[in-house]
Amino acid sequence: MSDDDKNGRVPDLPDDAHFSDEELESALAQFEREFNDDSDAVAKATSKAEADSDAFAADGDDIASSGNAAADDGDSVAKGAERALSFDDELEGLIGNRAKAAIISTGLAAADLLAAFCQMADISAHCLADERGAVAILHNLDGDAPENAARDLTQMITGMPVVLCVNRAAKLTATLYMAGEPGREFAPPLVLSSTPAAVEDLMLGVSTIDDLRDQGEHLIDTADFDHDKAMQVISDHTKFGRGGSTIE
Template sequence: MHFNDADLDAAMADFEREFDQSQASPNQGSQGPDSGFGQDDTLFAGDSTGESTDQPETQQSIEASFDDELQGLLGNKAKAAAIITRLTSAELLAAFCQLSDISAVCIDDPQGAVAVLRNLDGDSPEAAAKDLTTVVSGMPAILTVNRADKLEATLFLQGQAGEQFAPPILFASAAPFVEDLMLGITPLEDILSDRKSFDSADLDHDGALAVLAKHTRFGRGNSSIS
């Protein structure tokens, strides 16, 4: 999706209008005839122990959400990014991510474990794919990114970007949930609810090495890294 200046100005105006309305809503709620507040409730809402104490935190949350939406619109922050592998274990992929300093939730799938990236700013997804395929030399991985509603899929090997794939080709060969995740059809929380997953943040360096030992010929696991 491509935006011209007029489209961007209109989108900015919509964001600012929604932002202003969300700031005004706490004050309007106690005055409207359909607010559901009686006199006592109104007094409580304005009391120092009531909801007003949460307004600064709420405002910060609104501002952060606004900034995320704006950066996503401009393409400065990806809406979603994932690294698709042929690893047979998401636990092993999480260990590789930890050793590569990548923050990700890794999800098991028979077609290959997938790392859903947390850092979506700028070229961070590309940097993650480069780091992962550098640390795990010889392991190919496909990075898929949704920026400003434009999907890209790129093969990485030994830290280098290579062939690009059309999204339909990628989705046909990847885990079924990848398409839903990248298109924003299914939230990550729903995907994780019925799938086995491992978080790279739950491992330290020694823990990651222990996982590697378990899944290689030095341990008792039988996971493949091809």
């Protein structure tokens, strides 16, 4: 066994390494087996959603935003135009046809790996790393698109559980998905308390993607990935060897 294998590190791949569709399927299959072999996989996802519940405190005063009375006329016009353009989205949100925000919380360590999997599953999102698991901030919020994204991601990697959190029609929901099927529902504060504070603010409608960037959060956009780049990222997180491969 090599030092890399002993230490659990991913060995460097040669620059001309070819990662074929067959190898990708093999890697995903092995990844699924690792999750399925771990009897605690769903328990870990559940405890992740339920951990640190005392850390979440909903305070309406904290999420109230104040206008800037000193804004110049140009800013006022721009804001007025923005409000007019977003009126339809707000209306759709109020009647439940469009979510205000939606995230998929995972147990994956790396944001680029989550972004690669999202690209392979045709999911458009910004991905953010966190020590408790990478989060995908979904772009498509129309209808049941968030639920479809959670279904598609967990169908592609059938052994990986995720938690979908959606803010729709002024109501937050949090649902465990595995193998394409919805399961247990959680109290949303429990889920949000185990995500980065910036994500919690976004889900509550206090901040936007641009605000997250301004706060210095490193976001990875799936729009920057094509099929080949996604496969390369997966290969970078994959350790090949006898008996198959593992994705880290």
